[in-house]
Amino acid sequence: MKQKVVKFLKQVLTMALAIVLCLGTALPALAAPTPVTGGSEGNHAKITLKKTLNLADNLTVPSATFQYTLTPEDIDGDDEQITVMPAISVSDITFSSTDTAASTEDGVASYSKESAAFPANSVTFPRAGVYTYTLAETPNTYIPGATETITYDNATYIVKLYVKNGSNGCYVDTVEAWTTDDAGQPEAKIDPTPGSSDMEFVNNYSKTTGSEDPCESISNLRLLKTVAGDYADKSKYFTFTVKVTAPSSAPAATYKAYVANYDPTRDTYTVVTSPDNYSGTIQNDTYGNYIEFTSGINETIKLKHYQTLIFADMPIGTFYEMQEAATPDYKGKVDLNQGGTITSYTAPGENMAVSTNDANSGNEARIVQTQSWNAAAFENEHAAAPITPTGVIIDNLPFILLLAVAVGALILFVAVKARRRRGYTSR
Numbered sequence: 001m002k003q004k005v006v007k008f009l010k011q012v013l014t015m016a017l018a019i020v021l022c023l024g025t026a027l028p029a030l031a032a033p034t035p036v037t038g039g040s041e042g043n044h045a046k047i048t049l050k051k052t053l054n055l056a057d058n059l060t061v062p063s064a065t066f067q068y069t070l071t072p073e074d075i076d077g078d079d080e081q082i083t084v085m086p087a088i089s090v091s092d093i094t095f096s097s098t099d100t101a102a103s104t105e106d107g108v109a110s111y112s113k114e115s116a117a118f119p120a121n122s123v124t125f126p127r128a129g130v131y132t133y134t135l136a137e138t139p140n141t142y143i144p145g146a147t148e149t150i151t152y153d154n155a156t157y158i159v160k161l162y163v164k165n166g167s168n169g170c171y172v173d174t175v176e177a178w179t180t181d182d183a184g185q186p187e188a189k190i191d192p193t194p195g196s197s198d199m200e201f202v203n204n205y206s207k208t209t210g211s212e213d214p215c216e217s218i219s220n221l222r223l224l225k226t227v228a229g230d231y232a233d234k235s236k237y238f239t240f241t242v243k244v245t246a247p248s249s250a251p252a253a254t255y256k257a258y259v260a261n262y263d264p265t266r267d268t269y270t271v272v273t274s275p276d277n278y279s280g281t282i283q284n285d286t287y288g289n290y291i292e293f294t295s296g297i298n299e300t301i302k303l304k305h306y307q308t309l310i311f312a313d314m315p316i317g318t319f320y321e322m323q324e325a326a327t328p329d330y331k332g333k334v335d336l337n338q339g340g341t342i343t344s345y346t347a348p349g350e351n352m353a354v355s356t357n358d359a360n361s362g363n364e365a366r367i368v369q370t371q372s373w374n375a376a377a378f379e380n381e382h383a384a385a386p387i388t389p390t391g392v393i394i395d396n397l398p399f400i401l402l403l404a405v406a407v408g409a410l411i412l413f414v415a416v417k418a419r420r421r422r423g424y425t426s427r
Helices: 002-030 079-084 394-426
Strands: 050-056 064-075 093-095 104-105 108-114 129-138 148-149 157-165 170-178 186-190 200-207 222-228 238-245 255-263 266-271 282-287 288-294 299-303 307-311 319-324 331-336 341-344 372-381
Touching: 064 079, 064 200, 093 108, 222 238, 222 299, 238 307, 238 372, 255 299, 266 288, 288 299, 299 307, 319 331, 319 372
Parallel strands: 050 200, 222 372
Antiparallel strands: 050 108, 064 093, 064 129, 104 108, 129 157, 148 200, 157 170, 170 186, 222 307, 238 299, 238 319, 255 266, 255 288, 255 307, 282 288, 331 341, 331 372
């Protein structure tokens, strides 16, 4: 029995050693990023920050400058020492329309730049020690226009400068950088090495079509419905499936769409959104009843002759797809206008669905940066002669009655004559 216990303990010990060895092999792969080292007297160890600006890839990059602040926190954990900590400046980062995107994905372009390396060699430190600073972005350095939105990064980084004594003064030998949690405490060590810094601030820039009033701006995305043909029913509602997908750089996830009656004689629109147009929840604001669209989600809309679905203040770069369902006796057509560039598609026959994708080489259309139209006009043409007359024309009724009486009299006469013949034969 004792031998079995000893054997069992040996097996447990062997397994434990194996686990320790495995962990020892795996731990180097999980090691934290190494700090920036290599400072020397007269040449501080230096770091950089990275700035990324995201925007729809069909937008012009704004002329925007971003600024950053290093705030003294403590020396060797003593926050009373902040009065002797040197001010360290971080260079501004400026973007312009001539910049080239570092990457583009799903309609969003990312532009990236790095700051100048810091701290500058001219910065002097009063003594050796570990100097702790926090790094943050200065908000609202770019004043957006009426149709622009820009978001600032709320990230805060902790920067630790390891200052050593030199022959003729102190110098930064090593620099560490950390992300922070919601409480401002160190969370994860990152690599701030110049040329590949992970100390990143991300901003999103977006621009809209120009007006929250659906009837005001021609740049607002709209879907216009008309019918044509002598027998077209102008009171009939046609069914559409509509989806708008805003770029990820846009701040909002939901958007307002209004149904308006179009008056071609005065070129005006009147908001009339009702349950006839949408079976879901209809909301209301200053401009009238509206339908709320969620980015990337299909909605079913119904429109009749000269009704228009208008999206107010949509982000430029938004993808959209509008498809009209097949309708018996009607042949569909769509004219797509993307900033003055017009493409069209006509269904080959009646009772066939048509969509904006059909008029755009199979691709989703996009809202473009322009003061021109962002629109899709759907027209349904009814068959030329849908009704075949099958009733009695009233003008011919007297003649038809006379003919019927004559035929009836003839039948009666023949019947009487035949009866008399049968009578003579029986005698």
